[in-house]
Amino acid sequence: MPENVETSETADAGARPAARPGGRNARVRSQILAATTELVARNGVAGLRYEEIAELAGVNKNSVYRNWPDRTELVSDALLQYAEDSAPLHDTGNLRRDLVNFLIVFSERLSSSIDRAILQATIAAPGNTDLDKAVRAAYDRRLAIARRRFDSAVEKGEIPPVDSYFVTELLSGPVYLYINRRRHPFTREVAEKIVDIVLAGIHATTP
Amino acid sequence: MPENVETSETADAGARPAARPGGRNARVRSQILAATTELVARNGVAGLRYEEIAELAGVNKNSVYRNWPDRTELVSDALLQYAEDSAPLHDTGNLRRDLVNFLIVFSERLSSSIDRAILQATIAAPGNTDLDKAVRAAYDRRLAIARRRFDSAVEKGEIPPVDSYFVTELLSGPVYLYINRRRHPFTREVAEKIVDIVLAGIHATTP
Numbered sequence: 219m220p221e222n223v224e225t226s227e228t229a230d231a232g233a234r235p236a237a238r239p240g241g242r243n244a245r246v247r248s249q250i251l252a253a254t255t256e257l258v259a260r261n262g263v264a265g266l267r268y269e270e271i272a273e274l275a276g277v278n279k280n281s282v283y284r285n286w287p288d289r290t291e292l293v294s295d296a297l298l299q300y301a302e303d304s305a306p307l308h309d310t311g312n313l314r315r316d317l318v319n320f321l322i323v324f325s326e327r328l329s330s331s332i333d334r335a336i337l338q339a340t341i342a343a344p345g346n347t348d349l350d351k352a353v354r355a356a357y358d359r360r361l362a363i364a365r366r367r368f369d370s371a372v373e374k375g376e377i378p379p380v381d382s383y384f385v386t387e388l389l390s391g392p393v394y395l396y397i398n399r400r401r402h403p404f405t406r407e408v409a410e411k412i413v414d415i416v417l418a419g420i421h422a423t424t425p
Numbered sequence: 426m427p428e429n430v431e432t433s434e435t436a437d438a439g440a441r442p443a444a445r446p447g448g449r450n451a452r453v454r455s456q457i458l459a460a461t462t463e464l465v466a467r468n469g470v471a472g473l474r475y476e477e478i479a480e481l482a483g484v485n486k487n488s489v490y491r492n493w494p495d496r497t498e499l500v501s502d503a504l505l506q507y508a509e510d511s512a513p514l515h516d517t518g519n520l521r522r523d524l525v526n527f528l529i530v531f532s533e534r535l536s537s538s539i540d541r542a543i544l545q546a547t548i549a550a551p552g553n554t555d556l557d558k559a560v561r562a563a564y565d566r567r568l569a570i571a572r573r574r575f576d577s578a579v580e581k582g583e584i585p586p587v588d589s590y591f592v593t594e595l596l597s598g599p600v601y602l603y604i605n606r607r608r609h610p611f612t613r614e615v616a617e618k619i620v621d622i623v624l625a626g627i628h629a630t631t632p
Contacts, residue, residue, distance in 0.1 A: 358608065384618065387602045390602065391595075392594045392595045396594060411630075412595060414630050415623060415626030416622060416626055419621070419623055419626025419627075419629065420622060420626075423621050
């Protein structure tokens with residue numbers, strides 16, 4: 219769990235496979251997806267072997283084949299599960315605090331070795347458009363969580379109506395640059411400044 | 426020249442080598458750097474050969490060796506020249522218009538094949554820290570242009586004092602995500618919304 223996140227609820231995000239509901243098969247699927255993500259991060263997509271996935275997940279090789287006859291679909295699902303678990307955004311009723319916490323978790327995931335490795339693996343294989351789609355779908359899912367929080371804030375009248383896709387990019391874009399440039403540390407203070415300026419700017423520019 | 430940039434001054438950016446002052450040696454150096462950037466984009470850094478650079482630049486191989494005995498320094502200088510030519514930011518006296526134009530040029534460079542290829546080539550060689558430094562230095566140079574424009578706006582009282590590094594990341598971060606996600610087009614309207622919200626937010630949050 220990230221140190222500087224205030225709400226204790228985000229601790230759930232760490233307990234990935236066991237926390238998933240749905241009995242044994244759901245648990246097996248979740249273990250396979252986690253193992254796949256780890257192996258993609260470690261060896262890239264080209265080197266991905268079902269035997270290794272099964273071994274790392276502690277399941278029978280047939281379970282992998284039966285659930286995912288298609289390898290691209292397996293990678294896509296694995297990245298989606300990873301993305302969903304990556305950036306929790308809880309609705310505590312305080313939009314500013316929720317967004318600041320979201321940006322901090324987002325920044326810590328972006329700087330994790332698994333995220334960097336996935337980025338490298340996927341950029342190294344730009345010809346594989348299915349994988350490209352999988353990565354983008356995973357990012358979309360991650361940001362969809364932020365979008366839902368925005369939509370609910372608009373509904374409750376906390377902020378004026380906004381294009382939630384646009385605002386999500388506006389908030390998370392600078393985080394992306396801070397992490398990837400490594401010129402200045404991304405701190406809670408920076409996250410708060412981003413959220414404050416963007417929220418104030420939205421209020422000020424809405425007629 | 427990007428279609429939707431209003432000021433005609435940015436046309437200068439296209440006429441790279443010839444526009445550089447300083448006589449024959451400066452012109453030769455500039456041609457070598459442009460050829461280096463193109464070859465890095467085409468083949469990556471590992472495959473870079475001085476013979477090919479000389480041939481593409483139309484200069485003698487000895488000119489390349491004499492000016493850049495060190496290959497990493499050559500790549501670094503090439504990326505820096507590319508970055509400087511990439512994102513012109515003219516001071517027309519209208520901060521909003523200048524920033525909108527800057528974001529549009531920035532977005533077009535980010536989506537160019539040469540930028541994408543450089544990104545791939547450098548991410549594929551993460552162990553090469555000199556190259557990594559060169560890439561980051563090039564980005565810094567590109568953004569330093571925006572920072573200077575901000576500092577001058579602060580001096581003239583157009584905006585309250587700001588951390589220009591922070592604001593530059595705040596403005597260019599969303600552009601980066603729009604281009605790399607390819608989910609929605611990056612238009613002049615989007616650029617204007619980013620600049621308007623950020624400028625209004627800075628005014629509103631400054632005591």
